[in-house]
Amino acid sequence: MDYIVVTGTSRGIGFELSKLLADAGYAVLALSRNDSPIKNIGHKNITAFPFDVSSAKDREKVNEYLKANNAKVLALINNAGKLVNKPFMEITEEEFKSVYDVNVFGVASMTKLIVPFMDKGGHVLTISSMGGIQGSAKFPGLSAYSSSKGAVLTLTELLAEEFKETGPSFNALALGAVQTEMLEEAFPGYLAPVSAKEMAEYIMDFALKGQKMYNGKILQVSSSTP
Template sequence: MKQSKNIIITGTSRGIGFELVHLFANQGHNVLALSRNAQPVNNLHFDNITSFSFDLCNDDDYQKVEQFIKNEWNHVDVLINNAGSLLNKPFSETTMDDFEHVYKTNVFGVAEMTRVVLPFMKSDGHVVTISSMGGIQGSMKFPGLAAYSSSKGAVITLTELLAEEYKNSGPQFNVLALGAVQTEMLAEAFPGYEAPTTALQMAEYIADFSLNGNKYYNGKALQVSNSTP
């Protein structure tokens, strides 16, 4: 049995995040699963999973995470910034409040979660942020995703900056730009669209990458997509 790791995952109530919690727990790792809705993970009943309700937009919730790490773990090996907010709306109707909501989750939340967890990470820790192909410069773009895709572009640049700032001390920072994955979030934004990749298939890739990818990559955006979008 490999040594178990301490892994924090955001956005775990469904989709890729939920599958990741299950995969890591089955492998014997300790998981802190954070989501506004903690119930789906609580239903899993694993001794090595801790789950509590967490909102990336609520300042007080970050203190709960900090206290948990101090009291239970002392250190964190992997942070997966998976939580995301997807808005599909014509730009002419997208308000400042809409933009603020999407950026609060997808950019500010990623930055703050990373900042809170960093003091507990070792030099070989790995921060993996889940982005989107829509955030890659030069990739195919879609109408209605101005707030979402631009926020996903912002975390790619943020990852590059953090990798540079912490290159001498660690941990490592990478971002995975995912193509279309069949999740509830995708179905809500694009009813009827069928993605070529399941949430479990993508979670298996992300799980392996988060445990091993930082041996080979730092400050990189990897495009994980088998389709054009």
């Protein structure tokens, strides 16, 4: 069976993205620590179980599931993210590492897990942030988050080079402000110009078609000047 794997599906963009893909007829493996919101939809095209992208045990559970279902993965959307908003001198080593465990090492580990289930036409799409773009506007308190989002942009370029002969394709979207729970936690009271569903619609289209035109590219998806 052909699957699209999405991480970070309990809320925000990942939640909306999973619904849109399922409604379009794709089999979606929706992965998040809290699987209740997406599972409660009861969509026949969505499979969900509790999953922590930083857990080797949970990743092995995904590996076993895909093997058992003779799966082919059309696209992996690395959407799971963690944000800690705290001044650099106050953020602990454990907090800093926890952000990287999800946003960098989790992305790398999930990619290594899923690539064997993909063919040359597959697409690994990583959701990053404008905060990870060199020269973009930066905000106090986001030293761990934004630097981790910069790391996966370079990782995307490197993997595209490494897999350019065999596939799959690797791209990343650096998102600007989107009205999600994570944005509200980082910037209470700020109203973004784009809703989670609107961004999910764009991401779905790019995940399904973008690899035909792009590989190793970082696209800045922001309507405001960074």
